[in-house]
Amino acid sequence: MNDKFEIIDLHARIEEREILRGLTLTVPKGEVHAIMGPNGSGKSTLANAIMGNPKYEVTGGEIRLKGESILGLSTDERARKGLFLAFQYPCEVPGVRTANFLRLACNARAGKELDTMQFYDKLEEKMKVLDIDEKFVRRYLNEGFSGGEKKRNEVLQMMMLEPEFAVLDETDSGLDIDALKIVCEGVNKLRGPNIGILIITHYERMLRYIAPDHIHILVEGRIAKSGGPELAAHLEQHGYDWITKDK
Amino acid sequence: MSDPTPTNPSSPREYKEGFHDDIKAVKSVPKGLSHDVVDYMCDTKSEPDWMREFRHRSLDLFLKQDVPAWMPGLRDEFNYDEFTYYVSPVEKSARKWEDVPEEIRRTYDKLGIAKEEQKLLGGLGAQIDSEMAYHNIQESLSKKGIIFLSCDEGLKQYPEIFREHFAKNIPPEDNKFAALNSAFWSGGSFVYIPKSVKCDVPLSVYFRINAEQFGQFERTLIICEDDSFCHYVEGCSAPIYTTNSLHAAVVEIYVKERARCRYTTIQNWSTDVYNLVTKRSLISAKGVMEWVDGNLGSKRTVKYPSCYMIGEGAHGEVLSLASADKGMWQDAGAKLVFLAPNCSGRINSKSISGHGGRSSYRGLVQVAKNATNCRAQVNCDALILDPRSRSDTYPTMEVNGDLATVEHEATVSSVSDEQLFYLTSRGIKKEDAVSMIVNGFIEPVVKELPMEFAVEINRLIGLQMEGSVG
Numbered sequence: 001m002n003d004k005f006e007i008i009d010l011h012a013r014i015e016e017r018e019i020l021r022g023l024t025l026t027v028p029k030g031e032v033h034a035i036m037g038p039n040g041s042g043k044s045t046l047a048n049a050i051m052g053n054p055k056y057e058v059t060g061g062e063i064r065l066k067g068e069s070i071l072g073l074s075t076d077e078r079a080r081k082g083l084f085l086a087f088q089y090p091c092e093v094p095g096v097r098t099a100n101f102l103r104l105a106c107n108a109r110a111g112k113e114l115d116t117m118q119f120y121d122k123l124e125e126k127m128k129v130l131d132i133d134e135k136f137v138r139r140y141l142n143e144g145f146s147g148g149e150k151k152r153n154e155v156l157q158m159m160m161l162e163p164e165f166a167v168l169d170e171t172d173s174g175l176d177i178d179a180l181k182i183v184c185e186g187v188n189k190l191r192g193p194n195i196g197i198l199i200i201t202h203y204e205r206m207l208r209y210i211a212p213d214h215i216h217i218l219v220e221g222r223i224a225k226s227g228g229p230e231l232a233a234h235l236e237q238h239g240y241d242w243i244t245k246d247k
Numbered sequence: 248m249s250d251p252t253p254t255n256p257s258s259p260r261e262y263k264e265g266f267h268d269d270i271k272a273v274k275s276v277p278k279g280l281s282h283d284v285v286d287y288m289c290d291t292k293s294e295p296d297w298m299r300e301f302r303h304r305s306l307d308l309f310l311k312q313d314v315p316a317w318m319p320g321l322r323d324e325f326n327y328d329e330f331t332y333y334v335s336p337v338e339k340s341a342r343k344w345e346d347v348p349e350e351i352r353r354t355y356d357k358l359g360i361a362k363e364e365q366k367l368l369g370g371l372g373a374q375i376d377s378e379m380a381y382h383n384i385q386e387s388l389s390k391k392g393i394i395f396l397s398c399d400e401g402l403k404q405y406p407e408i409f410r411e412h413f414a415k416n417i418p419p420e421d422n423k424f425a426a427l428n429s430a431f432w433s434g435g436s437f438v439y440i441p442k443s444v445k446c447d448v449p450l451s452v453y454f455r456i457n458a459e460q461f462g463q464f465e466r467t468l469i470i471c472e473d474d475s476f477c478h479y480v481e482g483c484s485a486p487i488y489t490t491n492s493l494h495a496a497v498v499e500i501y502v503k504e505r506a507r508c509r510y511t512t513i514q515n516w517s518t519d520v521y522n523l524v525t526k527r528s529l530i531s532a533k534g535v536m537e538w539v540d541g542n543l544g545s546k547r548t549v550k551y552p553s554c555y556m557i558g559e560g561a562h563g564e565v566l567s568l569a570s571a572d573k574g575m576w577q578d579a580g581a582k583l584v585f586l587a588p589n590c591s592g593r594i595n596s597k598s599i600s601g602h603g604g605r606s607s608y609r610g611l612v613q614v615a616k617n618a619t620n621c622r623a624q625v626n627c628d629a630l631i632l633d634p635r636s637r638s639d640t641y642p643t644m645e646v647n648g649d650l651a652t653v654e655h656e657a658t659v660s661s662v663s664d665e666q667l668f669y670l671t672s673r674g675i676k677k678e679d680a681v682s683m684i685v686n687g688f689i690e691p692v693v694k695e696l697p698m699e700f701a702v703e704i705n706r707l708i709g710l711q712m713e714g715s716v717g
Contacts, residue, residue, distance in 0.1 A: 051668075051672050053668050054664070054668070055664065055668075074671070074677070075668060075671040075672050076671040076672075076673075076674055076675060076676050076677065076680075078672075079671070079672055079673055079674035079675075080674040084672075085672050087669065087672075090669065091663070091665045091666055091669045093666055093669070093670065093683070093684060093687055094687055094688065094690075095686065095687025095688055095689070095690030095691065096683055096684070096686070096687035096690075101670075101673075101683070104675055104679070104683070105673035105674055105675055108673065108674035108675050108676070108679075109673075109674045140687070140690075141687075157673065161673065161674070
């Protein structure tokens with residue numbers, strides 16, 4: 001069975017600027033990959049292109065989920081197929097209670113109305129893992145949330161939706177060290193043979209808590225280097241300059 | 248934002264109340280307005296002379312007055328002689344549901360009103376065209392001295408209380424449509440809550456227009472004596488015709504000292520109906536008035552529920568919700584008039600415009616010279632769903648009293664691409680995401696509504712939102 005998430009020679013642009021220029025990457029289920037790169041290398045464009053943000057246009061290449069192209073699918077269809085994106089900047093939706101939103105999302109993912117009691121039991125359990133107060137889900141979605149609360153909410157959604165492939169876009173940004181540990185613990189709980197995870201980050205600090213199987217370095221819209229976890233430490237010491245110079 | 252999904256603007260509003268039943272009129276008058284029609288109504292209702300004089304005088308006032316300049320379009324939009332001003336499908340108002348003529352009961356069955364009757368909340372009234380087909384109140388409430396009658400019965404059974412209050416708050420001179428109502432009023436409710444009595448279950452009334460090219464002019468008079476409480480709830484609907492109808496109601500409320508009154512409206516007229524309504528409350532010392540005004544239907548609504556704070560420490564509040572869909576213009580808003588010291592008031596208005604609909608917020612905050620130390624807070628938020636739709640804000644403030652605090656905040660927003668992307672990225676379909684955002688936008692008003700109304704509003708808004716964002 002073709003249980004992997006593949007990005008093949010992907011080209012994408014926003015407005016008239018080409019950002020991704022032939023990016024190729026494969027994440028098999030059961031593995032955690034990290035993409036690191038300097039500002040402007042195309043990290044966010046990659047996240048948005050994967051999830052099908054209409055503002056980003058894919059001009060070439062292929063994205064496949066378990067062997068099937070998803071480029072023709074709308075964002076919600078991709079999500080129902082098991083794709084998930086933890087947003088760098090989750091947006092506020094005033095008046096929509098977080099719990100209600102989560103329930104609708106879980107129902108959409110499951111393709112049926114889930115049992116209310118079971119849903120709330122699961123929600124409570126996941127909230128405990130993430131050290132989230134029960135009042136949290138009664139608040140309006142992301143409205144007035146601190147940076148850390150928003151990111152925890154993203155991981156909570158991921159845990160509730162149980163995706164097959166998840167992209168975490170700069171989930172570490174805006175988190176203090178305690179919050180970072182909790183969020184990483186949540187991701188580690190989810191980690192396993194049934195999910196492939198792609199972590200997009202600028203810094204290696206998140207990778208200290210989530211040891212990735214592979215690290216890729218993104219420069220100017222392409223993977224410039226791939227390697228094992230040792231790459232992260234090297235980057236921390238030497239920055240991105242040595243790769244750009246290498247070229 | 249470029250989007251591959253085509254929009255479906257052809258059927259924006261699904262209106263399940265738009266059916267028409269063949270109900271034979273027991274009494275009716277020829278088309279057009281005239282003093283003869285006034286005389287016919289006075290005769291058939293066996294009204295006292297003072298009411299006959301009042302009606303005739305009101306008709307003269309109506310004919311003399313112009314449509315105010317700020318009501319754009321309404322001057323020439325229709326010919327008043329196209330409407331029928333009195334149609335009664337019933338001989339008299341029934342107090343037992345079984346006594347309501349069967350064909351009318353069928354209409355109410357379809358509208359779900361018959362089910363409401365079985366629950367018999369506190370009291371229920373059901374008006375069809377010009378008359379109340381049904382009006383009844385729980386015995387436990389009438390034992391407390393609470394009066395809940397059709398306005399016509401109020402005049403007959405309690406002439407003194409009636410005359411003391413009727414048209415004292417909104418005289419026919421007030422505006423052209425108040426004059427029109429005063430000339431042809433029929434039906435509506437008469438509510439009297441005695442001193443210190445709390446009517447803890449809502450009194451509910453449903454207004455239905457069934458006749459074509461018809462004018463419905465119900466008149467409601469609510470008197471809450473000192474320290475009393477009541478919640479009055481009204482809903483309305485009409486069939487879809489190719490012609491227009493007119494609904495010009497007048498609602499006068501008296502909130503006496505330390506009393507509290509809440510008046511909830513879910514207006515869902517068909518888009519043939521011109522809804523031109525005058526609603527005003529007079530609030531005595533430490534009294535509280537709350538208007539919850541939901542406007543989801545009609546071709547044109549012109550309505551600004553008003554709080555006149557005449558006693559020290561009075562409080563007035565208006566929660567206004569308007570949804571303007573294709574072919575609709577909701578000109579809604581509120582008025583807070585401070586006429587005594589230490590009063591406070593709040594307006595919270597939310598409007599949604601979609602499919603080329605238009606909504607306007609028109610508000611007035613007026614603080615009289617002697618009304619010192621008053622506080623007013625106005626929030627009005629507009630949500631515009633597509634570039635064809637429109638929203639305007641016309642706030643007026645006249646502050647003459649000392650130490651007044653008046654706050655006004657207004658926002659205009661659209662359903663953002665970021666919100667849609669975020670919600671759809673969780674597997675939620677786009678139309679559900681839009682509906683979610685819109686329902687979230689009105690949540691602060693909806694949560695003030697009784698449960699069944701909140702559910703109904705969410706359903707109606709959901710229907711209107713289908714296919715509304717490209």
